[in-house]
Structures are given as structure tokens and as C-alpha cells.
Amino acid sequence: MMDTPEKIGTSSSLSKFEDSPVFNYINSLSPIKPVKSVHVSQTFNPLSFASLPSIFTSPHVSSHKESRFLKRSTDPSKPELSSADGTKVSTNEEAGVDVQENFDPGVSLGEVSFELHNEPSRTAIELPQTLQYVCGSPKCDPTPCVIEMNCVSEPTCTSLAIVPFVHEASQKGLSDGVEVAATFQIEQKRETIGCEWEGLISDTSDLLIFNSPNDSEAFTGVIQKSLEAGTIELNEINHMNESFEDNNVTNFVPAGLTDYMEAHMSAPYSMKPGSNLHRGFRRRCLDFEVLAARRKSLDGGSNTNSSVDSKMEPGNPGGDSSRCIVPGIGLHLNALAIASRDNKSAKVDTLLSGTEKLILPCSTTSNSPTAGQETAHESFLASASTERETNDVENRVKLADDASQASAYVVNEELNQNSPKKKIRRLEQAGESEACKRCNCKKSKCLKLYCECFAAGVYCIEPCSCQDCFNKPIHEDTVLATRKQIESRNPLAFAPKVIRTSDPIPEVGEDSITTPASARHKRGCNCKKSNCLKKYCECFQGGVGCSINCRCEGCKNAFGVKDGSAIVEAEGEPEDEETDPSDKNAMNKNSEDTDILNTEEQNPAALPTTPLQLHRPLVQLPFSSKSKPPRSFITIGSSSVLYTGNRYGKPNIIRPQSIIGKRFQSVGEDETPEILRGNSSPGTGIKTLSPNSKRISPPQCELGSTPGGARSGRKLILQSIPSFPSLTPKH
């Protein structure tokens, strides 16, 4: 319809895009439109591979990310949207279905761009773009993500029903073959009226394509189709994407998203969609939060939720799986580990064969007895985490700390699938991640931070050898209550301990490698005998150098000594005010002078400068992967939810994307910093705020970024604190 002509215009320029009839059209459309627009931008973004990585990787680009996330989320989340929208979905579906059936590239493109539901159709038609973009999400993510989104974000019966289907489809596709899965899905699609299905189907279709041993073939085929349909459109789309990202995307998208969210999403959940990656991570984290929110809502008397809850509810022993799936989504890193273990060999083979990573997880999930959904989610999460790890190891900046990055990273890899190395690494990492998630608690009942699982916001699973474990879906209430208590004591208790700020991804080419993630342990360690050379040291364990925040004695942290130079043993905790080495010190001093804003901007540069970063890469690899990083993500994600709102606002509004991107990346991981920024009330007594006076230090970003990192961090903490509560409580 209007799309074709409009498309051209949009492609030409960003500004045009807004002004363009397309944009108007979108505006005219139902609330969904904005989302679509977002999707479109995202979908397009995928086209530009280079941009994508940066985008995803860059945490900072909250706007970007989120917008993208939204896009992505929309893809996977389509179901969500649909479920959420309900009626809307139905209508949209029709359109989407028609589109798919018709396979009119031109039309589809236009529609796709505008309508969420169309995305499926889009996927079919636009595959080239979508594939790239979607691939990441859908393959591994796809089903899982979708499911999770549905379950977690919105307690709709449909979501539950859908889940099984998705898994089946995914499983079939994996086991039997892509084609089969595709057909299966299609059939279901027709059968099922729910738009969710459409979304799922579309996703699955994508998956199928990618899953096919010869992704390239499928991809090429798709491309050819698209080309036949109209290459120009694709190109235009790409341009549009670029323009979006470069110029307005941040501003534009967020607004749409927020609106959409407000309109369709429940408040608590609204934030989630923000980022796909975050979704995954958040989900786990959120699980708790979500559950609480649900319950509250239920208490409030939302019937729909109640139905869901009943399914979700802990009460069900059988429900465990289901529950785990929904609430547990966030939880099951462990499952991944297990699954990965069992299936490692298989995974490897598959990887080697050329199948994508994503597929692997799915396969594992399918294989894993425990569970389908959960495993899928876990796999997704795991993949993300593993990717990070790999990135860290490789010092690939692209993968930013953010979950978003992880997701993005996944996507990229998928795109890049070619490299077997990465796959292997991923596998390895997965294995490592596996180890990370077990606990062996005997007295804490897994309800204290002693428990790694609990601390990570994950439910305990089989691999755990814990005793009297209460950290299970069955005891959700207890877990939530305990969690709240702990958070009340220390709002940052579940925040990631180690914050990594990867340098700007976009600049990956630049020095990213040299300057791996600048990560810091928020609190800092308190080692006295280990010299920060053993895993006893959280900093070392996290693969980050010690910072000013650390109280360690005789620090010899291979990743970076407190004082600044690894060589220096300087223990002087406070003493080390040596300017250079310690960005920390410098930061502290400087920070006082500098405002938050300055810190933010400066951060990126600062981070790279830190010697620690340099050191990290070498050592980190092994450690980082194993332990905490993933967790941190999770927690971050949860916290981030609140933050996301802030993110949208600031990044979008204030800063040019390019700049923002860098900054955010650095900052991105810590959302708190952003918040701080946003709130940035300069003088806050952070310390007082932090329950644990010990070391609530700002994330690295802060440190690195702001000369007065300490302050900023503190400030951040303060601000962040409120946010945390909001997350869990969300009334």
C-alpha cells in the first residue's frame, strides 16, 4: 500500500522517516504502531551487521538498545504484544497472516515495518534482514524468549498454552529437521488463531531457516526471494535502519515503546520488553520480581493473572517445571549447565557441523529431560552469558556487559556463525557457566547470599547439592520475602558484583580489544591472605582488578592492583592515591570536582586508560566465565528494569547517539550510573544510603568514567537503591 512509496522516502533519510508518510502512518496506527516502528528500526538494524554488534554491545545506548530490544523483543515478544494486546493481536494477525500467505515483499515490508504482527510476515519476506536480526533472537532465543516473555511478562493463559507448542516445534525442528518444524508450526499457526502463534510461527520459521544445516542456503534463498520481490526495498530499509539508529532512533523509539508499553503492558512488565537480552536475564531476576508483582496483582484480584498464577504457582509439584519455566526462567542457568553438560558433545558436533549456537541450546533443551521451556530459556541465557565470557576472553568489545549485548552478541555470532571457534568457545563457556550455578548450601537453606544461586537470583536446581533448600519455585513466597528483606538491608545485595564496562562496541575496531571491559567490583574485596590472587577474592574471581573500593591487603590482583599498577603491591588501601595507576584515586579526587555529567562523558575514556583493563583480558578468561559475570547480569537486569525508564529518557534526549553509545556502553552495565546521571543529584551521601557501608562502589563505569568515580558510584547507589525496591515491590 502506502508502504512502497513511503519506504523509499524513509530510506532516504531519517528525518524523512519521521516526517515521512510512513511515520505518519505509524502514528495513525494503533498504539502498536510505535512498537512496530521500533521493530522496523531494529529489523533494519540487523541488516547492518556492524552496527548491530555495536548496538547490542553498547549498553549505553540504552535508547538504542532498548529500541532495538524492543524491536527484538517484539519479535520474540510478539506473542507478548499479541497476548497483551489481545484484540489487537487478532486483527494484526489477520494482516500478518495475509501478508505471509501473500508473500508480497513490498507490501510485507511496509506492513512489517508498521505492524508488529507483520513481523512474522516480514520475517518470511524480509528474511534477509530479519534473519540476520531475528536469527539471533529466534533461533536460540526465539522460542525460549517468546515463551519467557509471554509467561513472565504477562500471565496469560495463551502464553502457557503456547509454550508447549513452541517447544515442540523447536524440538521437532531441531531433532527432525527444520522443514518439519516449519510445517508443523505453520499448521499450528493456521489452527491457532492467536496472534502469538503467528509471532511464534514466524519466529520459528526463521528458526527453521536458520536451523537448517545450511543456513547460508536458506538465507540466500530468502534473500533471493526478497530480491525478487524487491531488492530496493531492502536497501531502503537498511538505509532507514541506519538513519534510525544514527539519528532519531533513540528518541523516536523509546517514545513509541513507552507509549506502547503503557497502553499494552502492565506497568511492572512494561520495563521488561525494553531489552531482549535483559529480558533473558531479567526474566530470571525478574522472576522474583515478577512473581511478586503478579501475586500482588492477583491479590488485587486480577483474574487473568490468577489463572496464570495457578499454573505458575509453586504449589504444583508438577508445576515446578511449569513454574520454573515461567518464574524460573530466570532461574535456570543451572539447567543450562546440566543440559549443556549432557549435550556438550552433541552441541559441539552440531556446532562444528555449522549449526548455530542457538540451535544447540535448543537441542539441549529438547534433550534435557527437565525441561523444555526452562532449558530453552536457560540455554538462551547461557548462550548470552557464554558469549560474554567468550567476548571477554577474546576481548571482543562488541559484547558489552549488558544483557542486551549478550543478546546482540548472540545475534552477531549467528550472523557470523561461520566461526567455529566462537562456537567452541561458547560451548566451553557454557560448561563453565554450568559449574557456576550450583550451590552446596547446608545451613542457609539457599535463602541467603551465601547461596550462589540465591544471590544470582536463580532457583536451585538438580545440580545443586544443597540441603533443605528453599530456593525453589515451590517456595516462591519465601524466596521473595527473603529477597526483599535482604534488599531492604542492602538494595544492592542482588546487584551484580562486578560491573564490566566494555568500551564502546561500535568502536570495536578501535582499541576495544586492548581495552577489554573495564570492570570493577562494586563493593571491592576485603582480602587479607589471598593477596587477591585466588578466587576467594571476588575481584579476582570476577576477573577484574581491585579498585579503590577494595580494602584488600597485599593486593596482587593479576587483573589490576588496587593502587593502579599490578606491580605495586601497595596495599594501602586508601593510601594509594597515586594519580595515575589508580584511576580510582584520580577518580575519587577528580570526581569530587567533576559533576556527574562529566563523569559520564569521561567514563569511556577513563575506562580504557585503566591499567586494570589491560590486565584483565589475560587472566580473566578462565575466571570470568565461570563465576559471577552471568549473575551480575541477571541481577543487573532486574535492577535495570527500573532504570530502563530512565535510560530511555536520558540517552535519547540528551546525547547524540554516537556519544551516547560509547558512554552507555561503559555505563550501560550499570544502570545505576545512568540513573544517577539522570537523577544525578550531585551531592548525595551515597555511603549512608548503602546499607553496607563497606563498599558499595559504583560500577566500573562510574569509576572509570568519572574521575570522582567513588562519588558517582555512591550517588548511583543511592539513586539505584530506590530503583531496586521498585523492582521487587512494584505495587
Add this chain to the structure above:
DNA sequence: GAGTTTGAAACT
């Protein structure tokens, strides 16, 4: 696998 060491978390 058992025992020791370590440092965070929790408690006072």
C-alpha cells in the same frame, strides 16, 4: 572425598 582456608554475609 574430606578437611582446611578464605572472605563474604550475617549478626551482635
Add this chain to the structure above:
DNA sequence: CAGTTTCAAACTC
């Protein structure tokens, strides 16, 4: 806020 205890991971044998 500091000191002590508890706890579970990390480590060693």
C-alpha cells in the same frame, strides 16, 4: 561502625 560469628566456596591433600 566495628567486631564477631556463620556460612559456603575455594582450595589443598
